[in-house]
Amino acid sequence: ETWRMATKMPVDSPEGKVFQHFADLTEKYTGGALTIQVYPNEQLGKEDAVLEQLQAGIVQIYAEGFGYMKKWEPSLGWLSAPFVFDDYDHWRRFMQSDTVKGWFDEAREQAGVMPLGDPTAVLRGPYRVMVSNVPIKSAAGIEGLKLRMHENKVAIEAWDHLGAEVITLPWTEVYQGISKNIVQAVNSPVALVESMRFNEVAPYITRNDEYWQSVGFMVNEGAYEALGEEERAGLLKAYAEAGEYSRKLMFDTADESIARMEKAGATFTTMDTSPLVKKMQGFYEAKAKSGELPQAFLDAVEETRAKPE
Amino acid sequence: MTPQEYVPESPLQRALHRADLAVWSLGGVFGLLANFCLLVMLLLTATTIVLRPFDLSFYWIWPWTMVFFIWLSFFGFFAMYVRLKDVRVDFLAARFGPAGMAATRIVSDVATLVVVVVILWQLPAVLATSRGVFDGAILPQGAELPRQALSIPLFVSAFLILLAALLDVAKLFAGMPENVAESHPES
Amino acid sequence: MAYILFGAFIGLILLRVPISIAIGMATVLTFLTSDFSNALQIIPQQMLEGVNKASLTAVPFFIMAGNLMNATGVTERIFAFANALVGHMKAGLAQVNVLSSMIFAGISGAAVADCAGLGAIEIKAMRESGYKADFAAAITVASSVIGPLIPPSVGLVIYAFLAQVSIERMFLAGLVPGILVGVALMIYVRLRASYEDFPTQPRATVSEIVATTRHGFLALVAPAIILGSIMWGFVTATEAGVLACVYCIALGLWYRELTFAGFWKALSDTAMMTAVIMIIIAFSIAMGWLLAIDRVPQQLADATFALTDDKSVFLALLLVFIILVGCVVEGVPAKLILVPTLLPLIDGYGIDRVHFGIIIQLGLLIGIATPPMGIGLYIVSEVGRVRFEKVTMAVLPMLLPLFAVLVLITYLPQIVTFLPDLVLGPQN
Numbered sequence A: 001e002t003w004r005m006a007t008k009m010p011v012d013s014p015e016g017k018v019f020q021h022f023a024d025l026t027e028k029y030t031g032g033a034l035t036i037q038v039y040p041n042e043q044l045g046k047e048d049a050v051l052e053q054l055q056a057g058i059v060q061i062y063a064e065g066f067g068y069m070k071k072w073e074p075s076l077g078w079l080s081a082p083f084v085f086d087d088y089d090h091w092r093r094f095m096q097s098d099t100v101k102g103w104f105d106e107a108r109e110q111a112g113v114m115p116l117g118d119p120t121a122v123l124r125g126p127y128r129v130m131v132s133n134v135p136i137k138s139a140a141g142i143e144g145l146k147l148r149m150h151e152n153k154v155a156i157e158a159w160d161h162l163g164a165e166v167i168t169l170p171w172t173e174v175y176q177g178i179s180k181n182i183v184q185a186v187n188s189p190v191a192l193v194e195s196m197r198f199n200e201v202a203p204y205i206t207r208n209d210e211y212w213q214s215v216g217f218m219v220n221e222g223a224y225e226a227l228g229e230e231e232r233a234g235l236l237k238a239y240a241e242a243g244e245y246s247r248k249l250m251f252d253t254a255d256e257s258i259a260r261m262e263k264a265g266a267t268f269t270t271m272d273t274s275p276l277v278k279k280m281q282g283f284y285e286a287k288a289k290s291g292e293l294p295q296a297f298l299d300a301v302e303e304t305r306a307k308p309e
Numbered sequence B: 001m002t003p004q005e006y007v008p009e010s011p012l013q014r015a016l017h018r019a020d021l022a023v024w025s026l027g028g029v030f031g032l033l034a035n036f037c038l039l040v041m042l043l044l045t046a047t048t049i050v051l052r053p054f055d056l057s058f059y060w061i062w063p064w065t066m067v068f069f070i071w072l073s074f075f076g077f078f079a080m081y082v083r084l085k086d087v088r089v090d091f092l093a094a095r096f097g098p099a100g101m102a103a104t105r106i107v108s109d110v111a112t113l114v115v116v117v118v119i120l121w122q123l124p125a126v127l128a129t130s131r132g133v134f135d136g137a138i139l140p141q142g143a144e145l146p147r148q149a150l151s152i153p154l155f156v157s158a159f160l161i162l163l164a165a166l167l168d169v170a171k172l173f174a175g176m177p178e179n180v181a182e183s184h185p186e187s
Numbered sequence C: 001m002a003y004i005l006f007g008a009f010i011g012l013i014l015l016r017v018p019i020s021i022a023i024g025m026a027t028v029l030t031f032l033t034s035d036f037s038n039a040l041q042i043i044p045q046q047m048l049e050g051v052n053k054a055s056l057t058a059v060p061f062f063i064m065a066g067n068l069m070n071a072t073g074v075t076e077r078i079f080a081f082a083n084a085l086v087g088h089m090k091a092g093l094a095q096v097n098v099l100s101s102m103i104f105a106g107i108s109g110a111a112v113a114d115c116a117g118l119g120a121i122e123i124k125a126m127r128e129s130g131y132k133a134d135f136a137a138a139i140t141v142a143s144s145v146i147g148p149l150i151p152p153s154v155g156l157v158i159y160a161f162l163a164q165v166s167i168e169r170m171f172l173a174g175l176v177p178g179i180l181v182g183v184a185l186m187i188y189v190r191l192r193a194s195y196e197d198f199p200t201q202p203r204a205t206v207s208e209i210v211a212t213t214r215h216g217f218l219a220l221v222a223p224a225i226i227l228g229s230i231m232w233g234f235v236t237a238t239e240a241g242v243l244a245c246v247y248c249i250a251l252g253l254w255y256r257e258l259t260f261a262g263f264w265k266a267l268s269d270t271a272m273m274t275a276v277i278m279i280i281i282a283f284s285i286a287m288g289w290l291l292a293i294d295r296v297p298q299q300l301a302d303a304t305f306a307l308t309d310d311k312s313v314f315l316a317l318l319l320v321f322i323i324l325v326g327c328v329v330e331g332v333p334a335k336l337i338l339v340p341t342l343l344p345l346i347d348g349y350g351i352d353r354v355h356f357g358i359i360i361q362l363g364l365l366i367g368i369a370t371p372p373m374g375i376g377l378y379i380v381s382e383v384g385r386v387r388f389e390k391v392t393m394a395v396l397p398m399l400l401p402l403f404a405v406l407v408l409i410t411y412l413p414q415i416v417t418f419l420p421d422l423v424l425g426p427q428n
C-alpha cells in the first residue's frame, strides 16, 4: 500500500529531510507493506485545500502545524499564542494533557483527521527568535519596536499588548522592509533566519521562545484504521524515530547556522521571557472572559504549570 | 450577432429571445460586480501605499484585497462567458461552412454543460469541507469571513452559465443563430 | 494521461470551444479517466486555490495600466514622440511602430493592450501614409511581443509565482531581451527597406522634437517609477501596478483627456480580461494538481534524462517544444501546465530558473503571432480591418528576428541574468 504525504517544505530543507527519513523508516519497519510518497512544496495546494484532501482520504498524511486544525476545533487555533507557556516542558505537558486530547478527539469526530502518536514528537524551528536591527536586551526593548507580523488577529493583538508597534507585511517583503526601516524586527523560527538573509539587515538575533511548535503528522483516520496491526506498529515506530532524528537535526542545524551568522557579525542572545509570560496573562484572561478563548485552555495551562517546590 | 441585433419571428423564438436578452443583461450585472471588485482592490491598495509614509496600516486590508480578487475572478466567469470575451478559434469550423459552425456550436454547449455540471455537482462536498474562516478578512462585527463565502460566486456563475448554455441549445433547436462576438474585418 | 489532457485541450480549441471551457473540459476528462474519478470535488477546490494567489493580484493592474494609457491619450503621445525621433528613417512609420511598442511596454504588462490600443493608432497612421494594411498589421503584432518582456509583465508575474522566483528578478531579467527584440525588429525593417520601397516622412523639426519629447518624457519616466519603486522595496509588485494605474489616471486628468466613460471602459475591459485569465488559471491549477499527484513531471524528467544528458541538446529540444506548444496553446495556460512540469528537468540540467523563465516567456509570446491561436493576429485583423490570413502571411518573415533573439538568449544566458544579478546580487 502507498500513502500520500503532503508537505509545504522543499525536499532539501531540514524538515524535508525529516519527512523523507520518516518515509524510509516506514518502508523499513513495515517490511515494504506500507510505502509513503512525499509531495513537497505545496504541490497539492495550500493548507486548507490539503486538509480537505486529507479529510476526503485523497491524501493520507499532512505534515504541518496543528493550528490549521482550528477549523474543526477552534481551541487548536490557540496553540501558537505567544508567551503562554513557561518553557518547553510546560508546553509538552500541556500538549499531552487530557484537555488537548479532547480537542483532537473532537476534530477526529468532525473530520476524521487525527494526530499520529505524540503530538510533540517532531520539532519545528527548533525555537523562535526575534531578529532586529536594534539590540533587544530585555522585555522592555519591545516597547515601541516596529515589529513585522502576519495577518493574524491574535498575534497582532498580543504583540500590541506587549507594547510593540505592529506592522503587517508579507513574509517575502520582510528583508526589504527591515533594510528600509519600515519595520525594525521580525519573529521567525531560527531555522529560517539565515536562508531569508534577515541577519544581513538585522544583526541582533534574540531567542525569545515566543511559542513552541511541532510539525503535526495529521492522518486520515479511515486510512489508519485500515492498516494491519504490524503496519500500524511499524508506522508509529518510524514516527517516533523520525521525531528523535528531527530534534537532533534541528538543533545541530540551528547551532551551525548561528555560528556562521555570528562569524559574519551577528549577535545572538537569549531573552528572559518570564516578564512577557506574566504580562500576557491579563490579556488571555480578558480573551477568556469575552469568550474568544476557551476557559478550558487557560485551565489546562495552569494545571500543567510546574508547581514551585 | 448579439441578441440586440436579432429579430424573432415565431412565438417560441420570441420567448427564447426574451430569455436571451435577460441572460445578456444579467451578464452585464455580473460584469458590474467584477468591476466593483476591481475598483475596491485598486482603492484598498492605493490606500495602503498612501498610508505607509505615515506608519499607518490596517492588517485587514490585504486579506480583503484577496477576497475581492477571488470574487472578481468568479463573478467575471459568467460575465465573460455570456458577453463572449473569451477567445474562440473558428478558422477550422468556418472551413466546413454552416455545418461546421453548427456542429461546433453543439460541441461548445456540451463541453460547457459538462464542466459546469461537474462544478455544481460538487457543491455540497465543497461546502461541507470548506470550513473555517479566511484569516484576517474581518467583518464589521469582528468575526472573520467564512471560507465558504469565497467559492459561492463560482457556484452562482456556474449555475447561470448552465442556464445560458441550455438556452443556446434551445435556440439551436428553434432555428435561432448563436451569439458571437462582433467582428468587422476588411470593411 | 498527458496525452488525453493535451489532445482534448487542443481538439476542443480547434472545435471552437472557448479557451477557458476547453481547459475545464480537458481537466474534467482527465480526472474521469484517472484514479481520481471519484474525487471530482478537487476541481472546484483547486479552482479556488488557483485564484487565491497573492502574487497574481498584480495581474489586473498591469493590464489596466495599458488600457488606461489607451484611454487617456498617453498612447498617442508616445506615438508622436517615437515619430519625432525615428519617423524620418527609411520605412519610418514601421520603425515608429516598433519604438512605440518599446516605450509603451514600460507601463503596460500585456500584449493585448499594445495590439488593440497602440496598434489601432499605428495601423491607421501607416495606412494613411501608404503602407499596405497587412504589412502594417504584421509589424504591429510582431512588435507587441516586446510588451510582456520589458517590465512590467503579466506573464512574468505568473512565471515568478510558478517557479518561486522573485518578481523583481524576473522583471529585471526581461528588460534586456525585450530591448533586443525591439532592436532586432528595427534592423529587420531597415534591411527590408533597403530593397523594398516604403513611404518616407520628412525629418521632424527641432521644435517638434522638443514639443513631443515633453509629452513623451512623462510616459518614459513611468517605467523608471514602476521598476524603481519595486527594486528599492518601497512597494510590492501589486502596489507598483496600482501606482502605474494611478500615474496614468493622473496624466489623463492633467491632459484633460480622461473622461469617466473612458475610465469605466478601461476598468471593464480589465475586469473581463482578468476574469478570462484567472478562470483559465483556476482550471489549470486543478489540472496541475492531477499532474502533480500522478508525478507526471518526474516521469517526464526521467524519460528526458534517459534521452540526453547534454544541456545544449536539451535546450534545442526545449525551444522547438515551446514554440510548437506556443502555436496551439495560449501563453497563460501553456505556462501553467509547462512550468511545473518542466521545472524538475530545468533544475536537473542546471539551467537557471530565471533564464528558463525568459526563454519560455519569449517562446510562448511568439505564439501570439502564429496561427491558429495567435491572439495578436485576431486583434490586429480586427482593429486594422485586415483579413486574418493576410496578416498571418505578412507576419511570417518577421518571426525570423524574433527567433534569432530567442536562440541568442537561450545559448547566452548572461544576456538574461547579468542585469538581475548585478542589481539584486547573484541568486542563492
Ligand code: NA
Pocket (backbone or CB within 6 Å): C104, C105, C106, C107, C108, C109, C110, C146, C147, C148, C149, C150, C151, C152, C153
Ligand atoms: Na511591459
Ligand code: NA
Pocket (backbone or CB within 6 Å): C097, C098, C100, C101, C118, C119, C122, C139, C140, C141, C143, C144
Ligand atoms: Na507596435
